[in-house]
Amino acid sequence: MRKLPLVVALATLLLGATVQAADKNPKNDKPDDKPEAALLKPQSSETSGTVKVEGRSIDYKAVAGTLVLHGTGDKENEPQVSMFYAAYFKKGVEPGKRPITFVYNGGPGSATVWLHMGAFGPRRVVTSDDSHTPAAPYGLVNNDYSLLDATDLVFIDAPGAGFSRLIADDADKGRRDEQMKERRKAIYSVDGDGHAFAKFITQFLSTYNRWNSPKYLFGESYGTTRSAVVANILENEDSVDLNGVILLSQILSFDTYIGGATANPGVDLPYELALPTYAATAYYHHKLPQQPAALEPFLREVEQYATTEYATALMAGSRLDDARRQAVAQKLHQYTGLSVAYLLKANLRVNGGMFEEQLQADDGMTTGRLDSRFSGPALDPLSKSAEYDPQSSAISSAYVAAFNDYVRRQLKFGDGQSYRLFADIDSWEFKHGVPGSDEALQQSTNVLPDLAKAMKTNPNLHVSLHGGYYDLATPYYAADYEMHHMPIPASLEKNISYAWYPSGHMVYAHEDSLKKLHDNVARFIDDTDNVGKH
Known part of the structure; x- marks a missing residue:
């Protein structure tokens, strides 16, 4: 792997793949053989299936598709992003009484193939526990630990990753290039990414009539950073109270990041928190x-x-x-x-x-x-x-091959398109305007204030933190430290739960840990969904 400057190293909290995968992406953001016009309207493909979760069969409807996000203010009629999702809805359940969880990986700029195919989707790719998985054909099995027993699921690909694409709709090539440059600058940032995901979520709630469902966020790695930002946006800009936020392999304050510690002399905290x-x-x-x-x-x-x-x-x-x-x-x-x-x-x-x-x-x-x-x-x-x-080298090929086959053969989406592991991001803007600040601060990204504000303005919001003992990307003790230094009153500390596993960053790559992760998250949702409690 090529040597990376600190800001790029921070941007490569990759979830199961190498940085080289991003380098192979084509430079334009269109599907390979689809005209730009195809991005301007939502796409969808509906199928059905059954998954057996810990012995119990669940019939579901699956929808693989895209939603088109528009700008704000004087650009509210301007399409900017086509975001891909794969949603699973349990059949025969009243939507208002069924929790819904929005799931995403991090990167930033990662597709959500890892959580989809490794953790909670109805099918799971089989990989070796702590050694290199042999080459194809790969095993795709019923996922005994899918979260469909507890919640409907929406797996979301970040803008520019997976089948998600940025849109430039001007007919003039020079103007199109300028539009794309503006899109990248606006969206490939802590705040731009957070607003894109929040906008997707509110649009999804309207599209599928899920406004009255119990709502959860599930983010992994940089996805936890995103979750803190999105939770605050939803709570305090969109008036969407969440029931819970689930954080896997957390990093909320980048001053704890052990990967970039030597580039930040005088800040010794990462060394202390990585020691365990x-x-x-x-x-x-x-x-x-x-x-x-x-x-x-x-x-x-x-x-x-x-x-x-x-x-x-x-x-x-x-x-x-x-x-x-x-x-x-x-x-x-x-x-x-x-x-x-x-x-x-x-x-x-x-x-x-x-x-x-x-x-x-x-x-x-x-x-x-x-x-x-x-x-x-x-x-x-x-x-x-x-x-x-x-x-990354041991398991990435299995995930990529399994998903590319699954999405086309079973979800009936993506023929003729390239599924990109990572968005083509030249640089990621880590400056972040924390709640109460009029400008982005010149400091390491820290979204602890965002999650804290979301919890304080919604004191019923619960947070569930999970991590692996063998995670050197986002060490578990750093996550524990962050959570115990969040600026919230003591009365809200009871809303936070913790669980650690004998696994790594992708906790679910270890099957015993996947079972425990499923059971812990399912219990958390059941305890906080408020169904039948009003």
């Missing part, structure tokens, strides 16, 4: 000097050290004396398996890419980023940081 994940990974690969008897008690010990002695040592900076520096390096060696000499050379600060490259370097192996249970041969044994992500 380093410890979990070393535990899994048996790289610790002394192997603990069980993972979770060990992690509680590491968490305590990370936020006390380790944090204090890093805060000392150059004032840290040699004896104490040596003692901290020895302790980190016990918790990470990295050598004392390496830890001292790294000034006690090892970012994610460095850890992935170094942990199994003696074996000539690179450790996975999205799921650190995975390993793969190092591309360059002398590299400072990992050159690729073994988990």
